[in-house]
Amino acid sequence: MRNLTLVILLLLLQVTVYGQQAKKPVGSFAQDTAKLGQLLQYNLVHQHAATQEVILPDSNYNFTPFEFVSKTYFPTATKAGISTDSAIYTLRTFETEQQQQLALPVYILHDSDTIQIFADSDAVTVQQLVRQVQEPLKVKDNTALVTVAERFNWPLLLLYIVAGLVFISLVWFIFGQAIIRKYKLYRLRKDHLYFGSRYNSHLDRFVKSGSSQSMEKAVSLWKNYLTKLERSAINSFTTKEIVEYYNDDEDVNNALRTCDRAIYGSAAAEADTETKQALSMLRRFAKNRYKTQREIIKNAKAA
Known part of the structure; x- marks a missing residue:
């Protein structure tokens, strides 16, 4: 039992040391301010040894307080034994906090373990368009009628055509010879x-x-x-x-x-x-x- 505990401690120590040696990814927003629902771009870049296998977060990652919209991934570029992985994440937020931060990780596969290394947090300022809320809220109504373009009812036309063909076929089946x-x-x-x-x-x-x-x-x-x-x-x-x-x-x-x-x-x-x-x-x-x-x-x- 003591030997097993020692082996586990050695493995954890090795993973910790390897994680400390790995270089941190760099993550940042492309802009400092944003509005509610506005699309934001978050750039994530990680340089590592060409022998390392690195995975960047995908759409299943929890981007709270932001919502994932899309991801643009760039192929790995290697030069002088150093590989660079990068991706641009398109996000948006509907949270009302003025300062909202995000730090994305990269996953390094080492033997049978996965090491998670986070980039430093980067913040974006959400613009407050409503600075004072009056109580009770005033509701502004708009009862003006809007002209809507009439759309042709193709399903109804198809129904009429089918019904007409069925009727004509029935009449022809019953009275066809007499008509001839x-x-x-x-x-x-x-x-x-x-x-x-x-x-x-x-x-x-x-x-x-x-x-x-x-x-x-x-x-x-x-x-x-x-x-x-x-x-x-x-x-x-x-x-x-x-x-x-x-x-x-x-x-x-x-x-x-x-x-x-x-x-x-x-x-x-x-x-x-x-x-x-x-x-x-x-x-x-x-x-x-x-x-x-x-x-x-x-x-x-x-x-």
Whole structure:
């Protein structure tokens, strides 16, 4: 037991002697006066042997009566066997004492021990802006309204967009097929009315003038209309192919052949009863095909 006590005393003596030999760090404020909350800079510099390992305080250190804000550390500089460690600490204080002091240490690692050496204290004077306090305190009010810039409510807009998309998706899921059918019927009726108006115009010109060009335009219009209606290239078919396409329909066969004779015959076409009936037959056939397509769309089942 006596030997253990002796060993401990020798170690403490060695640490004390080593601490007395180590050079003190130098710490000082960059300014002599400050206001409450004002940022202050405290410089800490320590020169030591290059073989020593030295640690400077970090943000976890208790800087009372000051508060730690930030730290700027400079790399160790070594010259002629002497190393210099330095750092600048940015601090602030909210204490009201007029004189406030601070002394930061450095930590020297020696074998398995850590030696703490403090710099000499440096003081800063806190300026007293309020020199006399009246009792009771007077409260100064300011009830003037301040104009605040209106900020666009992006979260609310996003909510509206999502709600709108959900509503549209729901409507489309429930009524989508019906909407498509309605639109197809609308386009079908519009195309048929446009065809009927132009076809009747060509027919009237043919009746009045007996011009084969009017008949040719009427037949060409009829083929183009059925091409769009049937979604087939009927306007590129010959008369024989058109008749076969419509399962040898007798009315179509007779009407087209009559028109072909009037258009391509050697004699000039005349608005006789046969040719007028042929054009009327083609118009009636187109109307029947329109009604057939309309019923197909109406009776279409949802996918």
